Amino acid sequence: WLAGIIEGEGFIGIHRTHAKAGHKKPPGYRYETACIEVAMNDRDVIARVADLFGKRVLGPYQYGKLARKPHYQAQVFGKDAARVLRLILPHLGVRRTSAANEALTLWEKKWNCSK
Secondary structure, three states: OHHHHHHHHEEEEEEEEEOOOOOOOOOOOEEEEEEEEEEEOOHHHHHHHHHHHOOOOEEEEOOOOOOOOOEEEEEEEHHHHHHHHHHHHHHOOHHHHHHHHHHHHHHHHHHOOOO
């Protein structure tokens, strides 16, 4: 179920961000890590995804005209994303499998681990 939701409504990739002032790393330090994000209008579905990720629902977010429906998000990063990716990898299509392998390779190389 989760692999299908991610295939249809999700993003698998590499999250890039910079260290903020006051962090252990110097300002401007660049972080890269594995990432899975799912966004949609159905809060109940996102709540289930977030529960499977071990995270909370983000949102509601509403962009554009007020008549548009709000949407919700579930996100997972780093070792938690790598764990989920390994579990769903056999169930992903070609394009998402490629993205998952790229994210896993980066994460394993960056953090010098394979599990």
